Amino acid sequence: MNINGDFALPRRGVLALALSATALGATACAPGSSGSEAAPTSSQPVTTDAASLGEVTLTVWDQNTEGGINDAQNALNEQFMAAYPNIKIERVTRSFSDLKTTLKLALSGEDAPDVVQANQGYPDMGAFVEAGLLQPLDPWADVYGWSERYPEDLLSLNKFSADGATWRDGNLYGVSQTGEIVGVYYNKEQLAQAGLSAPVTFEDFEAALPVLQAAGLQPMQYGDSDKSPGIHLYGATLSALAGEDAASDLVSAAGGAWTDEAPLQAATKLAEWSTKGYLPEGHNGVSKDQAVTDFAQGKGTFLIQGTWQQATLEEAMGDNVGFAALSGVSGKPETLGGVGLAWAITSKATNANAAAVYIEFITNAAASQVLVETGNLPVILPEEYEAAAGTLAGDIASQWVEVSQQGGLVPYLDYATPTFYDTLTAGVQQLTGGQRTPEQFTESLQQDYSAFLEDR
Structure with missing residues (x-):
């Protein structure tokens, strides 16, 4: 069964299911071209040139602890470090419930992680935004093409006003990896x-x-x-x-x-x-x-x-x-x-550009193929993906x-x-x-x- 037939986008919860696997150009457009006023919390200029960032260690917190998604995350991390040998990933895993209870405290501490999975909505993402603990991703959304890759209805699930008061409007604070x-x-x-x-x-x-x-x-x-x-x-x-x-x-x-x-x-x-x-x-x-x-x-x-x-x-x-x-x-x-929990860059990230490179790598078309191969449902399925009728997949x-x-x-x-x-x-x-x-x-x-x- 080929699941990538053409169809009209529904009113809510729309997810694009057939997109090109061609990699987006690193210099697709200038930051800010989407009309967003958001800027990185750090003073570091936006760049996609990972080699120019020097030696970087990113501490990444995720809740991808179960079966296939854990396998996918491990594989993607290994592939990422092979592609970008100057960027090391230190992965910290938490169950969903543990992540909810410990993440805000961790983000507020001196040794805050660089990249985290943040649950959407007011209890978590909204509270983090209100407290100034996450960076808006709009500049990187432009250069990596996230605003074109995902429908606005999907992106809005990871958006908040800068004060954390209004969900589904304002700045982009995360990019999701899986659909569900x-x-x-x-x-x-x-x-x-x-x-x-x-x-x-x-x-x-x-x-x-x-x-x-x-x-x-x-x-x-x-x-x-x-x-x-x-x-x-x-x-x-x-x-x-x-x-x-x-x-x-x-x-x-x-x-x-x-x-x-x-x-x-x-x-x-x-x-x-x-x-x-x-x-x-x-x-x-x-x-x-x-x-x-x-x-x-x-x-x-x-x-x-x-x-x-x-x-x-x-x-x-x-x-x-x-x-x-x-x-x-x-x-x-x-x-x-x-969509699954959003991958977000914390305000205390040691190198926000390296964090953005990582998020792009684990959510792009090649990552979607890894997710499918490990029994997961990516937000955007690979272009030629076929699943056999009568199987769970x-x-x-x-x-x-x-x-x-x-x-x-x-x-x-x-x-x-x-x-x-x-x-x-x-x-x-x-x-x-x-x-x-x-x-x-x-x-x-x-x-x-x-x-x-x-x-x-």
């Missing part, structure tokens, strides 16, 4: 055992749960001790029930309330799944990695997770695993997704195209306010643990949301 959507992984043999087909719609998925349970199977695998899986479980459910327009409006403060019918309905679904045993017992004490391992070992028919688990599940399950982005209320696939590629083409991407819910990550993740744990009703859960989200809107 949250969907349903399914065990093909167990579905067949229960006489079921792969789910296409949310209704298919939900109708399968009692059938699987009656067949003696654990319907879903899930672990939320890391907190972030709760965002994916609730977010994918909300996206299908509310639709992309309404769910995206909630995240971007364009309209709606978290106490509306669809958010409450999604919360009610999660509570019911837990009460009925569709979610495994003790899930709030199980890590996401253990849940993925348990699913791979057949201890669950469905797993709601992101495409970043592709390489891990391909290796563990072979052809016995499939993936679906479920169709929602509009009849098209609508789900949580967008083929499922993910086709679903990625369909969601992107039809405008079904909903930004991650924790982007909504500076405190929404904590409010949402704690709330989902209490919701599925039976300590909070769906009404109490959605009211807590709305209180956080309203407080943020009042302060804007």
Whole structure:
């Protein structure tokens, strides 16, 4: 299946899927030609001549710790240092949750890293920008052609006003390496055992749960001790029930309330799944990695997770695993997704030009090929990329195209306010643990949301 057919760009969450692999010229245009007023925090003039930078050591923090993405990052770092022997990479890895809790302190210290992966939205990137901890990348976006490589709708996910108050507008503070959507992984043999087909719609998925349970199977695998899986479980459910327009409006403060019918309905679904045993017992004490391992070992028919688990599940399950982005209320696939954490240059970077050279190297067309070869989904797929139908890679590629083409991407819910990550993740744990009703859960989200809107 060739996934690079022509299509019109959707209203939100658009990702370009077919671009030339030809390298961009290092002197494509003068800095600032995009109309941005941003300038590097450092006084160093912008240059792409890496050899002129002398001996440089870049400390890089990332959360690419899992399976294929870790393999890709190691390979890209080795290739980078071979191509630029005067620039050494010292890699520091953190889990997503560890990165969230330690990065701001690290950026504020004297030995701050040079390049980091920053989570988009108000809680992380917005807070870093407000504190002056990240450099605007607009000058390098011009010389490396990032503004042309990625659609503006995509770039806006990594933009903030200089004061960190307005998301998706202002300066560019990061470039993303991977694309991602949250969907349903399914065990093909167990579905067949229960006489079921792969789910296409949310209704298919939900109708399968009692059938699987009656067949003696654990319907879903899930672990939320890391907190972030709760965002994916609730977010994918909300996206299908509310639709992309309404769910995206909630995240971007364009309209709606978290106490509306669809958010409450999604919360009610999660509570019911837990009460009925569709979610495994003790899930709030199980890590996401253990849940993925348990699913791979057949201890669950469905797993709601992101495409970043592709390489891990391909290796563990072979052809016995499939993936679906479920169709929602509009009849098209609508789900949580967008781009991976943004690669950003810190304000204390020892050599911002070397940092920009690195970011360009790990996000260009050649890097996309490395990502595909290691079982990952790059933001921009290689021009001639083909994925075999019936394979997990083929499922993910086709679903990625369909969601992107039809405008079904909903930004991650924790982007909504500076405190929404904590409010949402704690709330989902209490919701599925039976300590909070769906009404109490959605009211807590709305209180956080309203407080943020009042302060804007």
